[in-house]
Amino acid sequence: xxxxxxxxxxxxxxxxxxxxxxxxxxxxxxxxxxxxxxxxxxxxxxxxxxxxxxxxxxxxxxxxxxxxxxxxxxxxxxxxxxxxxxxxxxxxxxxxxxxxxxxxxxxxxxxxxxxxxxxxxxxxxxxxxxxxxxxxxxxxxxxxxxxxxxxxxxxxxxxxxxxxxxxxxxxxxxxxxxxxxxxxxxxxxxxxxxxxxxxxxxxxxxxxxxxxxxxxxxxxxxxxxxxxxxxxxxxxxxxxxxxxxxxxxxxxxxxxxxxxxxxxxxxxxxxxxxxxxxxxxxxxxxxxxxxxxxxxxxxxxxxxxxxxxxxxxxxxxxxxxxxxxxxxxxxxxxxxxxxxxxxxxxxxxxxxxxxxxxxxxxxxxxxxxxxxxxxxxxxxxxxxxxxxxxxxxxxxxxxxxxxxxxxxxxxxxxxxxxxxxx
Amino acid sequence: xxxxxxxxxxxxxxxxxxxxxxxxxxxxxxxxxxxxxxxxxxxxxxxxxxxxxxxxxxxxxxxxxxxxxxxxxxxxxxxxxxxxxxxxxxxxxxxxxxxxxxxxxxxxxxxxxxxxxxxxxxxxxxxxxxxxxxxxxxxxxxxxxxxxxxxxxxxxxxxxxxxxxxxxxxxxxxxxxxxxxxxxxxxxxxxxxxxxxxxxxxxxxxxxxxxxxxxxxxxxxxxxxxxxxxxxxxxxxxxxxxxxxxxxxxxxxxxxxxxxxxxxxxxxxxxxxxxxxxxxxxxxxxxxxxxxxxxxxxxxxxxxxxxxxxxxxxxxxxxxxxxxxxxxxxxxxxxxxxxxxxxxxxxxxxxxxxxxxxxxxxxxxxxxxxxxxxxxxxxxxxxxxxxxxxxxxxxxxxxxxxxxxxxxxxxxxxxxxxxxxx
Numbered sequence: 001x002x003x004x005x006x007x008x009x010x011x012x013x014x015x016x017x018x019x020x021x022x023x024x025x026x027x028x029x030x031x032x033x034x035x036x037x038x039x040x041x042x043x044x045x046x047x048x049x050x051x052x053x054x055x056x057x058x059x060x061x062x063x064x065x066x067x068x069x070x071x072x073x074x075x076x077x078x079x080x081x082x083x084x085x086x087x088x089x090x091x092x093x094x095x096x097x098x099x100x101x102x103x104x105x106x107x108x109x110x111x112x113x114x115x116x117x118x119x120x121x122x123x124x125x126x127x128x129x130x131x132x133x134x135x136x137x138x139x140x141x142x143x144x145x146x147x148x149x150x151x152x153x154x155x156x157x158x159x160x161x162x163x164x165x166x167x168x169x170x171x172x173x174x175x176x177x178x179x180x181x182x183x184x185x186x187x188x189x190x191x192x193x194x195x196x197x198x199x200x201x202x203x204x205x206x207x208x209x210x211x212x213x214x215x216x217x218x219x220x221x222x223x224x225x226x227x228x229x230x231x232x233x234x235x236x237x238x239x240x241x242x243x244x245x246x247x248x249x250x251x252x253x254x255x256x257x258x259x260x261x262x263x264x265x266x267x268x269x270x271x272x273x274x275x276x277x278x279x280x281x282x283x284x285x286x287x288x289x290x291x292x293x294x295x296x297x298x299x300x301x302x303x304x305x306x307x308x309x310x311x312x313x314x315x316x317x318x319x320x321x322x323x324x325x326x327x328x329x330x331x332x333x334x335x336x337x338x339x340x341x342x343x344x345x346x347x348x349x350x351x352x353x354x355x356x357x358x359x360x361x362x363x364x365x366x367x368x369x370x371x372x373x374x375x376x377x378x379x380x381x382x383x384x385x386x387x388x389x390x391x392x393x394x395x396x397x398x399x400x401x402x403x404x405x406x407x408x409x410x411x412x413x414x415x416x417x418x419x420x421x422x
Numbered sequence: 423x424x425x426x427x428x429x430x431x432x433x434x435x436x437x438x439x440x441x442x443x444x445x446x447x448x449x450x451x452x453x454x455x456x457x458x459x460x461x462x463x464x465x466x467x468x469x470x471x472x473x474x475x476x477x478x479x480x481x482x483x484x485x486x487x488x489x490x491x492x493x494x495x496x497x498x499x500x501x502x503x504x505x506x507x508x509x510x511x512x513x514x515x516x517x518x519x520x521x522x523x524x525x526x527x528x529x530x531x532x533x534x535x536x537x538x539x540x541x542x543x544x545x546x547x548x549x550x551x552x553x554x555x556x557x558x559x560x561x562x563x564x565x566x567x568x569x570x571x572x573x574x575x576x577x578x579x580x581x582x583x584x585x586x587x588x589x590x591x592x593x594x595x596x597x598x599x600x601x602x603x604x605x606x607x608x609x610x611x612x613x614x615x616x617x618x619x620x621x622x623x624x625x626x627x628x629x630x631x632x633x634x635x636x637x638x639x640x641x642x643x644x645x646x647x648x649x650x651x652x653x654x655x656x657x658x659x660x661x662x663x664x665x666x667x668x669x670x671x672x673x674x675x676x677x678x679x680x681x682x683x684x685x686x687x688x689x690x691x692x693x694x695x696x697x698x699x700x701x702x703x704x705x706x707x708x709x710x711x712x713x714x715x716x717x718x719x720x721x722x723x724x725x726x727x728x729x730x731x732x733x734x735x736x737x738x739x740x741x742x743x744x745x746x747x748x749x750x751x752x753x754x755x756x757x758x759x760x761x762x763x764x765x766x767x768x769x770x771x772x773x774x775x776x777x778x779x780x781x782x783x784x785x786x787x788x789x790x791x792x793x794x795x796x797x798x799x800x801x802x803x804x805x806x807x808x809x810x811x812x813x814x815x816x817x818x819x820x821x822x823x824x825x826x827x828x829x830x831x832x833x834x835x836x837x838x839x840x841x842x843x844x
Contacts, residue, residue: 037561037834056476061832063609073611076565076834095569128835139459143498147517187485189495393818410483412459412498413550 004029005334008089008097010079011105012039012062014316015299017386018323019103020072026331029071031097033089035078037061040128041385043316044394046168048131049257050138050175051410052401055128057394060386079106082270084292101294101333103326104267104281108300108314111263111278118239122163122256125172134257136412138176141255142184143412145191156252158196161244163236164260165202166210167352170219172257173200174355177226198228199253201246203235203260208360210313210350215360218369222354236260262314264301271295276303276311285342287326296329298322304343312345316384321345351377356401426451427756430511430519432501433527434461434484436738437721440745441525442494448753451493453519455511457500459483462550463807465738466816468590470553471679472560472597473832474823477550479815480807501528504692506714523716523755525748526689526703530722530736533685533700540661544678547590556679558834560598563677564606565834567613578674580618583666585658586682587624588632589774592641594679595622596777599648620650621675623668625657625682630782632735632772637782640791644776658682684736686723693717698725698733707764709748718751720744726765734767738806743767773799778823 005028009016012034020030038059047053063074075097081090082104088096110124123133138160145157160180162173180196187193200207200223207223207230208216220230234247243252261278268275271289274282280303281289287302289295299319304312312318321343328340349363351373359373368376378398385391427450431438434456442452460481469475485496497519503512504526510518532546545555560582567579582602584595602618609615622629622645629645629652630638642652656669665674683700690697693711696704702725703711709724711717721741726734734740743765750762771785773795781795790798800820807813 037565037832054476054478055835056833059833064832067608070611074609075569076562077569093569128833132835140498143459147497147499147515186489187496189492393815396815396818410459410486411478411481411550413477413554 005100006031006098007101007103007330008033008099009103009105010034010089011107011299011301012036012074013042013105013107013299013319015319015323016103016105017062017065018320019105019298019327020066020069022324022327023330024069026327027334028101028330029073030069031073031075031099032062032066033075033077033079033091033097034062035076036127037063037076038128039065039386041390042126044381044385045125045128045131046171046175048128049125049134050172050179051135052175053394053397055132057390057397058385059128060390065386079270082295084271084295087294099294101296101330103296103298104265104270104301105297105299105319105323106265106267106301108262108264108278108280110258111261112258113261115239118258121241122239122244122258124258125168132413134172135410137255138179139410139412142180142188142191142193142196144254146188147190152252154191155197156243157254158191158193159199159243159251159253160196160255160257161199161201161251161253162257162259163201163239163244164258165200165204165207165230165232166259167208167350169200169202169257169259170207170223171353172259173198173228174223174226174353177223177228178355181227197253198226199244199246199251200228200230201234201236201244202230202232205233207232208352211352211360211362212367215362215367215369219352219354219358219360222358226355262300264303267297267301271297278303280311286329286339287322287343296326298326304345306345306347313347317348318345351380353377427522428453428520429523429525429752430455430521431525431527432456432511433529433721433723434458434496435464435527435529435721435741437741437745438525438527439484439487440742441527441720441749442488442491444746444749445752446491448749449756450523450752451495452491453495453497453521454484454488455497455499455501455513455519456484457498458549459485459498460550461487463812464548466803466807467547467550467553468593468597470550471547471556472594472601473557474597475816475819477554479812479819481550482812501692504717506693506711506717509716521716523718523752525718525720526687526692526723527719527721527741527745528687528689528723530684530686530700530702532680533683534680535683537661540680543663544585544661544666544680546680547594554835556594557832559677560601561832561834564602564610564613564615564618566676568610569612574674576613577619578665579676580613580615581621581665581673581675582618582677582679583621583623583673583675584679584681585623585661585666586680587622587626587629587652587654588681589630589772591622591624591679591681592629592645593775594681595620595650596645596648596775599645599650600777603649619675620648621666621668621673622650622652623656623658623666624652624654627655629654630774633774633782633784634789637784637789637791641774641776641780641782644780648777684722686725689719689723693719700725702733708751708761709744709765718748720748726767728767728769735769739770740767773802775799 041058066072077091088098148154177198184193238245264279268281281297300314306312353359359377361368361373463480488494499513510520570576599620606615660667686701690703703719722736728734775781781799783790783795
């Protein structure tokens with residue numbers, strides 16, 4: 001290995017960026033490929049979907065991050081395959097990019113458990129466009145309800161259903177309820193937005209299953225205070241433009257949001273290696289692909305064992321730890337030193353917010369809930385936001401919302417037919 | 423006239439909002455109809471198109487502005503006609519909204535002088551979507567140039583043409599040049615963005631014809647310093663995906679922006695009254711439609727004589743003055759007092775900026791240029807931004823850009839096929 005060693009990183013998410021950051025000064029040329037021009041701070045994406053933040057507050061152009069690193073080349077391109085025999089990745093254009101070492105950090109998207117026909121009516125939340133789509137639909141539902149004469153149709157327009165009660169589902173339901181019950185009253189003349197229903201549907205026995213039963217129960221109580229109807233233990237069996245079938249009961253609801261499942265990107269298929277049930281590539285203990293020591297898979301697209309057979313969770317800190325680990329691996333190889341041993345995930349804690357005043361945090365021994373947890377959550381998220389300006393802007397946005405009760409990004413954009421009915 | 427007098431205002435731009443604002447406390451019910459849910463601060467739209475500002479920094483939900491005015495109902499809907507015999511406006515849904523007094527403030531859109539086929543390749547700048555479309559194309563052109571192997575194609579990707587050298591065209595060309603020559607260098611590895619060409623094409627004899635020859639010449643010199651190639655006196659005769667025909671010479675240019683002409687909304691046709699060449703409704707001296715004393719037309723969609731046959735310009739202060747005038751007219755009628763006499767336009771001045779450091783201002787007797795003009799321009803625009811928070815946020819964005827040289831909203835969003843070629 002020498003100065004000309006070429007590392008190709010696919011994916012500018014938390015894992016990919018941590019890797020590139022940690023290789024500063026290493027004798028390696030890096031090509032970072034992403035199909036988007038921006039890194040997205042996904043943990044706050046739900047705040048764009050619910051009008052709290054603007055798109056540019058949580059996204060940052062990737063090539064700007066490495067302007068002072070001449071050895072890093074950023075390419076906007078979509079990878080569609082890997083030719084591991086010839087050591088190159090294939091882009092949609094047919095062009096191939098050769099590598100000496102490859103890291104796939106291509107993330108995950110939402111999964112509809114074999115019901116892809118639900119995707120148009122129940123959008124998930126992975127990209128900025130997903131967030132503006134959900135924002136537009138939520139805001140348009142209130143606008144259409146204001147125009148609607150038929151009471152049944154008006155009620156369906158004022159019913160919002162979030163499917164899946166992990167942290168994202170709970171966060172979405174909480175903010176939509178707060179918007180309907182606290183932000184919007186007074187702005188409409190024909191409807192009372194306080195009568196809007198927000199339904200949170202969860203197939204499992206309780207919300208936020210990654211947390212303890214006590215914290216989960218607390219979060220359920222806070223959601224109830226915000227007026228969210230939580231329905232657990234019954235799976236969603238159909239999603240249509242008219243509403244959602246929860247078990248045997250149909251809920252007329254014109255706005256559905258999908259927060260129920262994820263599917264890894266097809267990295268395992270590109271490499272021809274085994275995938276787990278969620279499509280994640282099953283990797284070795286050092287995060288290399290089996291039989292391909294020059295190929296690493298990290299983040300949401302890798303299946304890595306944590307403890308007692310439990311997989312490492314698909315969260316930002318896990319992806320960052322894997323990126324940092326692979327950076328150490330690559331440095332050790334470049335310097336012909338021994339490898340740093342198997343990857344070990346250190347769980348730093350689980351966080352979830354319920355609306356704009358409460359949160360739950362599980363640090364293992366220490367468990368927090370309520371307003372203090374909410375402030376810790378807010379400070380942690382501002383701290384981890386990339387780019388100095390974004391930190392200040394988001395802090396300012398939140399402070400404004402906190403003090404004024406006004407949301408800053410209530411825009412209906414993109415073209416979708418304005419349906420005026422009734 | 424009594425408490426139940428129903429005023430319908432179509433259009434929540436500068437004219438429509440000024441009218442509604444000035445009728446606070448008047449004994450009149452108001453229905454404000456707009457096809458968008460937000461008021462747009464159009465004078466700064468070019469800054470969204472050029473990544474300086476985020477969409478939510480210059481747009482504000484209309485109904486939020488009137489939350490404390492229970493007599494004002496905001497409707498999201500698109501008007502497609504007026505039934506002046508039955509005194510009602512017709513929405514796309516077929517629904518009609520009856521009025522006692524009607525004010526049409528529906529603005530203008532871009533005009534291609536009979537070449538509507540140019541619209542897809544040379545987008546104009548009137549809506550937030552227009553701005554994000556232009557932003558996406560400008561950013562994608564640099565990304566595609568970085569991937570391009572063919573030198574001729576690369577040069578075409580790095581050539582940006584703005585058609586029309588009024589204030590918007592000058593502002594767009596100036597910022598694109600600054601972005602290419604000052605913001606982006608250092609971020610690309612294969613192309614030198616400082617070699618990008620920005621062409622500003624103007625059919626008339628000089629840029630910024632609304633200003634004096636001296637200010638226009640100064641602006642031309644500032645544009646030249648920024649590296650903009652100004653071509654005046656020759657009309658654009660064709661626009662394609664490959665480039666633009668300026669007179670007899672073809673300029674290979676993959677990114678075109680249209681800033682050359684506007685066409686009024688079809689208010690004149692709805693009312694069956696005379697329109698001028700730009701489609702603007704020719705109104706009486708009191709801004710009523712001829713033969714329809716209960717219908718007013720204001721702003722960019724009205725043709726009003728200013729001095730010596732010159733029309734009132736299509737700028738925000740003119741629309742606001744007309745909105746204020748109609749508010750006085752309606753109050754006088756409601757109180758059975760004499761009408762306030764014919765509308766008289768007071769021109770407060772013309773402003774245009776060239777890049778991020780220079781501007782020209784014509785206050786009539788006082789003419790300013792350079793850095794001082796730029797600061798006056800900036801302070802005036804922040805002052806007139808609607809909503810306290812937007813003012814602070816925009817001020818902060820500009821200060822950040824001024825101090826750091828970084829742009830805050832360099833996002834490629836919305837779905838458009840990523841063309842990787844070569």
